Amino acid sequence: MVQIGDIQLGDFPLLLAPMEDVSDPPFRAVCKENGADLMYTEFISSEGLIRDAAKSVQKLDIFEYERPIGIQLFGSDIESMIKSTEIATAAHPNLIDINYGCPVKNVACRGAGAALLQDIPKMVKMTEAVVKATHLPVTVKTRLGWDESTKNIEEVAERLQDIGIKALTVHGRTRVQMYKGSADWTLIAKVKNNPRIQIPIFGNGDIDTPEKALEYKNRYGVDGIMIGRASIGYPWIFNEIKHFLATGQHLQGPDMAERVRIARKHLDFSVKWKGEVLGILEMRRHYTNYFKGIDHFKPYRQQLVQTDHYENVVALLDEISDKFSEAFAS
Structure with a gap:
């Protein structure tokens, strides 16, 4: 111990x-x-x-x-x-x-x-x-x-x-x-x-x-x-x-729903603790890694780091979850 x-x-x-x-x-x-x-x-x-x-x-x-x-x-x-x-x-x-x-x-x-x-x-x-x-x-x-x-x-x-x-x-x-x-x-x-x-x-x-x-x-x-x-x-x-x-075994990595859930939890707390403007701005450094290695994700990554309003970021995360969950699972 x-x-x-x-x-x-x-x-x-x-x-x-x-x-x-x-x-x-x-x-x-x-x-x-x-x-x-x-x-x-x-x-x-x-x-x-x-x-x-x-x-x-x-x-x-x-x-x-x-x-x-x-x-x-x-x-x-x-x-x-x-x-x-x-x-x-x-x-x-x-x-x-x-x-x-x-x-x-x-x-x-x-x-x-x-x-x-x-x-x-x-x-x-x-x-x-x-x-x-x-x-x-x-x-x-x-x-x-x-x-x-x-x-x-x-x-x-x-x-x-x-x-x-x-x-x-x-x-x-x-x-x-x-x-x-x-x-x-x-x-x-x-x-x-x-x-x-x-x-x-x-x-x-x-x-x-x-x-x-x-x-x-x-x-x-x-x-x-x-x-x-x-x-x-x-x-x-x-x-x-x-x-x-x-x-000695690998834990299965997070699927798209889990990635979005954690990114959303992180975002919500960030906005609550820092305010909307700073909370959204400082989340941008994290998105690349939250969605790393996912094919055809670049346009969404660009939107995530350019979107300024909380509601729009949430809508974008929901869209990402819907669009990529099936492809991610396969």
């Missing part, structure tokens, strides 16, 4: 990665329905939270059915991280997660996210301050290192465990790699197999099929897997992996 503090997650939990502009409550709702064991909010700027920025505050929204759920914070100033941890704790998540992995320039170049991999003493000091600022379990997500010459994840894991984090997720790339090339899980395995390490170690990077999940589970011995990009528009991946791990 994998545990983070007193949170029980089962024998091999599947985690939904915190993804900016993706892992919001509407997306988390469909991932939870389809088997995600632990989810995180989009990462939240500590500075934004302190100055009460509307976008940062809205990201604190969590719902009972999502539990267990963590709020992920990032920042470069220790005092700001302490204050934002106190604010996040008051939103009653199950845990607090610190982002030391985000590679994008507007985060890393401000000294936050993966930038802390260049200053391990500050990372340790910041993490210790966050641990002391909350009664909740604190976890960390990070990368192998800043670049090929500074893959310091083994040292990072030991030092962060020593000051009280309860789990660590490692993305198998350096910051310089961004999302290019293949994730290297060999160092993740070294962290997991280090006899000093007692906390759960989760692997992240390139898991996009049930076969790969099983292979990496067996090869690298991690306690669980975090899934990011492969879940976008395809939340079924969590249950498909679970079924394959349990039986």
Whole structure:
């Protein structure tokens, strides 16, 4: 049984990665329905939270059915991280997660996210301050290192465990790699197999099929897997992996009615939570994957990303369901 503090997650939990502009409550709702064991909010700027920025505050929204759920914070100033941890704790998540992995320039170049991999003493000091600022379990997500010459994840894991984090997720790339090339899980395995390490170690990077999940589970011995990009528009991946791990058999993929049902659920929640204009706009990134691999679908995909009114999108989804269900089944 994998545990983070007193949170029980089962024998091999599947985690939904915190993804900016993706892992919001509407997306988390469909991932939870389809088997995600632990989810995180989009990462939240500590500075934004302190100055009460509307976008940062809205990201604190969590719902009972999502539990267990963590709020992920990032920042470069220790005092700001302490204050934002106190604010996040008051939103009653199950845990607090610190982002030391985000590679994008507007985060890393401000000294936050993966930038802390260049200053391990500050990372340790910041993490210790966050641990002391909350009664909740604190976890960390990070990368192998800043670049090929500074893959310091083994040292990072030991030092962060020593000051009280309860789990660590490692993305198998350096910051310089961004999302290019293949994730290297060999160092993740070294962290997991280090006899000093007692906390759960989760692997992240390139898991996009049930076969790969099983292979990496067996090869690298991690306690669980975090899934990011492969879940976008395809939340079924969590249950498909679970079924394959349990039986060695593939779960039948979603038919057209199921694809439309989940897309509609996602859309409805998105509009309810963000308003019609933004809710419809931000759904557009998901449609390609919801209807991926379907012959002759391109004209409908174009309409989905161009339609501005909720009623029209719903009518279009109904038409898609009627038109493609029979062909999809055959």
